[in-house]
Amino acid sequence: EAQVTQNPRYLITVTGKKLTVTCSQNMNHEYMSWYRQDPGLGLRQIYYSMNVEVTDKGDVPEGYKVSRKEKRNFPLILESPSPNQTSLYFCASSVTYTGELFFGEGSRLTVL
């Protein structure tokens, strides 16, 4: 089954404790991206990757890092999480940057 898998789905952590949210797709998609969704602000793009070893900042990259060492994986790293990073996070992939987006199920992160 074609899918985008995110883990963990739910996480409560404390300020400053590094964490990684994993994202994996099995569709051989070139384009992968991360978004956060906040009430009243909607979805905003954090980072995106056009292909392996090619990543770039989206609209709200501050406080986040990403890497793309393999085509299928695109982890989101919060080196020192802060409460303003409490949000619902989505990973998505598509064949190319102009293609239909396939979303993961979302990861709800709470930073205390």
Added chain:
Amino acid sequence: KNEVEQSPQNLTAQEGEFITINCSYSVGISALHWLQQHPGGGIVSLFMLSSGKKKHGRLIATINIQEKHSSLHITASHPRDSAVYICARNTGNQFYFGTGTSLTVIP
């Protein structure tokens, strides 16, 4: 910077009604996407448009590139259509989203 505007923000309809959700943007696009998000959070892509019109079942999406405007229509609405509908513009390599239209269809 975002400049993707959706209207209305909230919409309540009776089952069977014809529904229209509008999306406008102010810069050039590679494509315009319509997404659906059900309670519980999962997001599904409904349409991707760069011109003209697309239809899938009871859903129709149109786009007018010159006017920078797109509409999503739902014919013969049903309670299972209750969801948040999100418009997104794809410009270059990036995506920018509207804040969504929350639709409730009452039986």
